[in-house]
Amino acid sequence: MTGPSADNNYHVDRTTPLDADTFNGIFGSVGTRLTATEAVRADFDTLIAAGTAQAIAAVQDAISPYAEEAQTKAAQISAYLTAYLSDANPIRDAVLTAVLGGVAARGDTLAKLLALIDGFNLSSIDGLTEALAALAPLDSPQIIGVGTVLTAAPGTNSAQIANCAFVAAALAALVNSAPTTLDTLNELANALGSDPNFATTTATALGNRLRIDADQGLGSGAKAIGRTNLGLGGMSIKDSVAGADLPGGSWYRLATLTASNSAELFDTASLLSGCIEYEIVISNLLPSASGVDLYCQIQSGGAFQGANYSFASHTADTGGNTSYGATGAGGISISRPGNYTANAAPGCNGSIRITDPAQSSGPKALRWDTTQPTTVSDLCHVTGGGWWTGVGAVTGIRFFPSVGNFVSGVIHINGRR
The missing domain is CATH 2.60.120 (Jelly Rolls)
Structure with a gap:
């Protein structure tokens, strides 16, 4: 990026840093022109000393364009600095206050200003260390207080941060109007007898029940237990039944x-x-x-x-x-x-x-x-x-x-x- 100079009409934008290079570029160009002016002035003094009216007129003609241009560029720089300082930025303001606040005392010449910039220490800015410490680091930031982020769309499955509203909506969708006695994992576990093999246990229990829709191929032991539980004694399924197999009163x-x-x-x-x-x-x-x-x-x-x-x-x-x-x-x-x-x-x-x-x-x-x-x-x-x-x-x-x-x-x- 090219800094402000006579070639670009001392143009600067908001991204131009206020560092030594920038100041050297601005004041170096101005210094060059001042040096040229001083040379002209020396010539002017010589002409005055010579008492030549023509020399005075020539000097005036030579100085006027440079002086006017310098004044214009100075006004442009002042306007840029004024606009730059008008935007709210606590850290930048602290830096500029520390840098510019002592210019009158310690930077009234270009050499002093460059020395001030080269030896500048950020830790000397009042409040800057505290302001930086209050900011969360990019790596594993810890937010103090009530931090807010945008609520992700339902069903989002990415690395996007999930806020309380997103989590509450996801839990509500999971519960899906379940009764209050079965809307937590603990209640569901208790309802299932805390059995991690509930499906197998249930299937086994159902397999031990007497079916009415299909043949089970029960063994003699299972048939005997079934007859006992039905109160049929030793009776089996047959076309005719012996009276001794029936309960009394039948x-x-x-x-x-x-x-x-x-x-x-x-x-x-x-x-x-x-x-x-x-x-x-x-x-x-x-x-x-x-x-x-x-x-x-x-x-x-x-x-x-x-x-x-x-x-x-x-x-x-x-x-x-x-x-x-x-x-x-x-x-x-x-x-x-x-x-x-x-x-x-x-x-x-x-x-x-x-x-x-x-x-x-x-x-x-x-x-x-x-x-x-x-x-x-x-x-x-x-x-x-x-x-x-x-x-x-x-x-x-x-x-x-x-x-x-x-x-x-x-x-x-x-x-x-």
Whole structure:
């Protein structure tokens, strides 16, 4: 960079440093011109001494341009310094005050001013050391007080400084309106049981649960534990269940008898000694002849019993007819005597209960409730109860019409443990 001189019309800008080189350039140029002026003045003195009016006029002509130019340049330098000093800069002001403040006393000549600049010590400037110490270093600065920086855009991932607002926004986005009981890492850890392997632990626990959507291929040990936890004892999944595998009080199907032009329907193998009660459910049982009775007999001691029955029944039909009956011979009549309509849907429907069938020292109680189409009216309802007074456990059951066969229908035999 070229300093201010006569060649550049003593032009300076704000970046021109006030150092020895600058002052040497300015005052050196001025000194050269002053030296030239002094030479002219010497010539002028000579001319005066010679008393030559022409010499005086020549000197004046020679000096005038230089003097005017020097005055102009001096005014330009003064204006530059005034403008430079008008900008606020504490450090620069301290330096200039120390440098320029003693010019009148110690720098009234160019030589003194250059010596002053060469020997200048920054530490001698009042307040400069303190001002510099108050500034943060470029390497690992430590800011005292409340420092502020611009807030970075959300999601910024760079070396830019993050202020409190940026951090607060990032934390709010992380929490994302989570409940107050789960909005800290500690609360989340406690909710997960402080288990660093929570996913594995959960997957293992779920694998030990019984599935309902897919086969698990469980081993015999796992199946046994599962049945125990379900209260099923030793029972496994199967089409039919043994009564001994069911908990007490459970009802289960013992047998189903299906009629197909059958003279009788009976079962002597399914009634178990472990049952405290039997229920025989009759569904759509159709006789082949009209005016018949439907009888029920129990088996005990290896034979169906045709005697020792004592019962009473009540019948009512849709025609408003009612009747009562009682008999003790042949078995129990569970229909309206002599009024069963042949092959008339829906046939006989209802149920029979046998209470305490396993005891062998006393009578066995029976009660029934059936409906049937009749030859007298559209529908007849029969209810009744009675006893088989023989001795021995009930081991079988038999149904038969007084005449003909059962065309169709089913009888379900259920037991309760």
